[in-house]
Amino acid sequence: MPDLGKYAVEVLSAYGAALALLLLLVLVSLRRARRVKADLAEVEARRHGD
Template sequence: MMPDLGQYAVPVLSAYAGSLLLLAVLIFGSIWKARRVHRKLNAVEERRGKA
């Protein structure tokens, strides 16, 4: 059950939406960067193992 926000409904709900969007972008970016770094580390380890 959501409280009645009256005239502040649009700013409050848009702030929630913006916060959730930013959180999703940060999570996606962190996962993407971690996978990229993991691939690079694996490539370096493979090169070192073959030397």
């Protein structure tokens, strides 16, 4: 852990907020990708099924 001096709060909160936002974006994108993929597979299966 580097010595951040008197600006530790600023630097850490900037990294925390930015990484949290990025992580959130990635997770939301992945979750939606998975859900849409599953839903589409279901619809396709239904279409070919009957």
